[in-house]
Amino acid sequence: MAALEIKNLHVSIEGKEILKGVNLTINQGEVHAIMGPNGTGKSTLAYTLMGHPSYQVTQGEVWYKGQNILELEPDERSRLGIFLAFQYPVAIPGVTVANFLRTALNARRRAENPEDKGIPILEFRKLIRSKMELLKMDPEFAGRYLNDGFSGGEKKRAEILQMAVLQPEIAILDETDSGLDIDALRIVSEGVNALRGPNLGVLVITHYQRILNYIQPDFVHIMLDGRIVESGGADLALHLEEHGYEWVREKYEVVES
Secondary structure, eight states, rough: OOOOEEEEEEEEEEEEEEEEEEEEEEEEEEEEEOOOTTTTHHHHHHHHHHHHTTOOOEEEEEETTTGGGGGGGHHHHHHTTTEEOOOOOOOOEEEEEHHHHHHHHHHHHHHHHHTTTOOOOOHHHHHHHHHHHEEEEEEGGGSEEEETOOOOOHHHHHHHHOOOOOOOOSSESSSSSTOOOOHHHHHHHHHHHHHHSSSSEEEEEEEEEEEGGGGSSSEEEEETEEEEEEEEHHHHHHHHHHHHHHHHHHHHHHOOO
């Protein structure tokens, strides 16, 4: 099984160091959660893993399937099987959810085989219908313009539908719970749980423990001041919910910049 290995990762934005030596291994079949207060580097880690050009890697490596993915373009990382669900998905008026997904799927197929003529329409309709049934989504959702006029919950469900269709092996969920009410959070979490399995490794990035009531993690990591300072099981998130982060700061003598 493939593993995503992050080794001593240092990242800066406009000359300011944000990540200060992150080490983490995510295996397929595992669910990891990273928790931490605002500004500690959680989203920076997500965007760096997918190759956002604003984030400068100054030290470290990220290995996946025998390659240091830091040397690859974002689309190449995606084709390797890495997926990022955005905290703030962008609306694309005029492009339906179905057309967007078919285009993305065909781009991946053609990257693997330049002679591929793309997934036939009938086969794609069957595929997206099955994925929407799995995620308990209304079939009419596929005909709407991507994220255009969507509620917060609908935007996040569209991200999970993308994950279902593209079938990544490592999925990074960047604060998927942001802006969701309890009902939307439960629905989105059920979608993630429906996709869990031995071939999918998941990294859940969140401020709060509440999403972890629905998506049960195998491992929980606490990030402070650009480093992972504490790791444990699901009970660590419950401890954070009750006691906050001050005990971690005191334990590791962290003074956040």
